[in-house]
Amino acid sequence: MIPNLNHQENIKQDTFAFIKALSESDYAGEIAKSYASRLAVATDNSVYQCLPQAVLYPKSTQDIITLCQLAQQTEFADIRFSPRGGGTGTNGQSLTNDIVLDLSKHMNNILEINPKDGWVRVQTGVVKDQLNDYLKPHGLFFSPELSTSNRATIGGMISNDASGQGSLAYGKTSDHVLALTSVLIDGSLLESKPLAAVDLIDQVEREDSIGAIYRQVIDTCESQQDNIENTFPKLNRFLTGYDLKHVYDHESGTVDLTRILCGAEGSLAFITEATLHVQPIPTYRTLFNIKYDSFQSALQNAPFLVKADALSVETVDSKVLNLAKQDIVWHSVKDLITDVPGQVLDGINIVEFAESDQTIQQQKIDALTVMLDGLISNKEAGVIGYQICSDLADINKIYGMRKKAVGLLGKADTRAKPIPFAEDTCVPPENLAAYIIEFRQLLDDKGLHYGMFGHVDAGVLHVRPALDLCDPEQEKLMREISDKVVALTAKYKGLMWGEHGKGFRSEYGPEFFGEVLFNELRKIKAAFDPNNRVNPGKICTPLNSTEQLVSVDAVKRGTFDRQIPIEVRESYSQALDCNGNGLCFNYDTKSPMCPSVKVTKDRVHSPKGRAGLMREWLRQLANNDIDVLALESDLYAGKNASIFTKFKNTLSKRNGEYDFSHEVMEAMQGCLACKACTSQCPIQVDVPTFRSRFIHLYHDRYLRPIKDYLVAYVEQYAPLMGTMPRFFNFFTGLKVTSTLTEKVVGMVDIPQLSTPTLKSTLNQHDISEFDLTKLQALSATEREDYVLIVQDPFTTYYDADVVRDLILTVKKLGYKPVLLPFKPNGKPQHIKGFLSKFAKTAKDSAAFLNQMAELSIPMVGTDPAMVLCYRDEYKQALGNERGAFNVQLFQEWLKPRLKGEVKTASNADFYLLGHCTEKTAEPTAGNDWVTIFKHFGGSLSEVAVGCCGMAGTYGHDAGKLADSKAIYSLSWEAEIAKRERAQCLATGYSCRSQVKRIEGETLKHPVQALLSLL
Ligand SMILES: Cc1cc2nc3c(=O)[nH]c(=O)nc-3n(C[C@H](O)[C@H](O)[C@H](O)COP(=O)(O)OP(=O)(O)OC[C@H]3O[C@@H](n4cnc5c(N)ncnc54)[C@H](O)[C@@H]3O)c2cc1C
């Protein structure tokens, strides 16, 4: 049995007193001090881990002023704060052992827009894609681009001075910041924007910290003019943190403090609002995907492409391409980057032209086409082919793949994982090819694996060498390589940080700024933050401070992970491999990725949050000498804790005894088990799998609630209840029953059983009864006409019309459907973590289905979640014992059998709202249905929606009802409201029942609409 994990990383006395005082003040934001909340922000995408004391989620600028003013009291003088946005930094920029100030949760409103003058004012917790979605109807966009655009915040972009694809034309974030509102640590409000010399006088003469800042910045810029000019390389990705080059215009005497704040990595002030320049979306966009025989050819050809006046040139190597090919994302681009017959495709350049004048755009396209055709026919420059796309949706798909590639670089099946620490170096583009040869040599000499791609137009290279930081020797190697790359970038007149900021690489600051300028940075830091309390250790410390800068030798995640035995780490790789890239925080409500974090806005309830808790839980178990794998084996062998022990432990829990496992359990209970993370996460972090394993172990210590049994045994009692549906419906339909079910069991909206039953409706049709002997006696040719229908408890007993119509459709298509006897599938047991029982159910069911598979007759199931369970969960539970049986989804079975002429199009328009498990695990599902409908004269369009919020039984849990409905309203509600109900189709039983309980009317399964077309 797992022990009580009651060790807590205690909060320091002064922090405790501070948050107590804060909660009693006018501060209206949230305060989180649970271990789970602190762990959720203890990592970013870097290799480092720092546990903060607490997390504050302010709701307004005033909240930040309040907390800063409170922090001025002497007893709180040692408390420090680090601002945080999306937490996607690659070098630990937002990590701290003090207090995290997370602006992403509440301060994410767009405040004002002026389309005429091209600006927008936002709170800094706004996500970049959120902003562009808002600007789109105005024909505008915020142009600095970055791969993490669906979760990185404006505050993080400003503070890292983010940039990416298109930077030659669009520049960096700092080039588009018009004004900032910031709070200084002493509680003063700093409104910064370019100030002409005449307006500066008032500021310089101020006696407060703002006056001191202006005086220091002007003094530094004037006294170091030549030094600054000579030190800052003339690169598109100039030297960030602090931007002495752009803060002061020597000719006009204008000072713009926003330029100092941009790239300051939150080490100077808390930026709360930003006024940003926005510009018209280019009308015409075209991408060339140019294919090369090697990465080197692609690199060397890049300058030639830049000269073709392209907006951007991005190079991707074969390793990254191959990673993308193995990911779900490839499905969307495979027709846009096809292989070249007879050639090895080992690198691509993605070249974009974007213009508002069609003639100019066409001229550029024509010119490049001629040049490329010439190179191909002369077999020059390693160009082996190219594809052009001008469709916006296709362009977005290519960039979607390119953006995900950075995350994919972090994926590896080996212990060594690709890690960021020298992943965004920048050299003058003309030096890039030579620089890369030396960089490769350095990594090859150490025998390291890596993939590469980059913004070659700007000389930025993305590379993540694979290292196992659980091995202390490899940790040393990281430091060695890091130092060598610093030297190499200096040799090629470049920078160690071209785009992702410094963070724990801040120790290299003096090498790039030089001692004199670095001291000037320290003076500026002292003017803003004299006592080193704002994101301390990042970029520089105040002059006269004896405190150290953070260093690449800081405590890493590996330090904690190596405490977990290797075999446990490998067994739980679905959790341990999370590298914190934050893709699971995707802001887009139409993306299936993690509904639970979307609705709660709590990072604990994200795949990353859950994976982080699991890592810590496994570490604590290891430190308590618990062999978790042995415990699991015991459970499978039926060695459970006694009911008395469980009762005793549960009583202690009720009495408030702390156990870290409860915090983990709470996070796992918020998960819908929708499985979106399993395929959408670039690392394929698989929450449902480790969640079930955790719940299994947890309930060996603590009693289960009744509702768990009600869910897990639905496949046992539904067939019994299904024999007398009207009787049971009468009882479940009574008010008193629903009240009792809600209050006592904790479940709501229990669905009604189907009447008439499936059996009785089928009796009215001429459907063959299941007779194994008869089926075995059929010849191979006769069997080709048959289809075996696999039942599941939900459609059979609660949505019988769907199964009936599926059978009738099969029949109408000229086949002979046979309904297989009902066999429990086990999915409900898996979801509730009854893993020993699930293993048994899966074994029995697999034995039956393998026996049926010997008939060589296709088997078709109805509900996607249940069918896909045979493929995924069965494989995990049974391994080779699963056997080779294959249960297909209806569309998988029918699509390859489409024959004959395509029917003339009718007026039948339908819309498919896909099931999240199905569309993430089987991305062709929607398209297959579209093809099928087209064949039979119907028209079907896929509707982009996220999760419906039901996810099996999640939506029936009384405690989750509000979240379930809120998830529905994120994307389903509006899409359903737009259309005729009869035209909306859903493959998932859960989705249909969610629509039914919220809208009062059910949707059809696509097979039912298809039947109407036949
Ligand atoms: C897979 C991947 C790909 C990436 N690709 C790119 C890329 O193409 N281009 C690029 O530029 N970067 C890239 N990055 C790095 C990172 O995503 C960006 O720098 C991003 O702008 C960080 O935003 P965030 O909201 O996540 O900030 P966080 O990581 O939360 O914070 C970043 C820094 O900003 C500070 N900060 C945040 N909010 C505030 C505020 N309101 N006031 C003051 N300081 C604040 C923090 O203290 C920290 O120092 C990538 C990262 C990953 C994981």
Ligand code: SF4
């Ligand atoms: S769960 Fe996946 S997507 Fe989320 S942070 Fe971890 S690796 Fe990234």
Ligand code: SF4
């Ligand atoms: S299964 Fe769904 S709800 Fe659970 S963590 Fe993964 S994406 Fe989030």
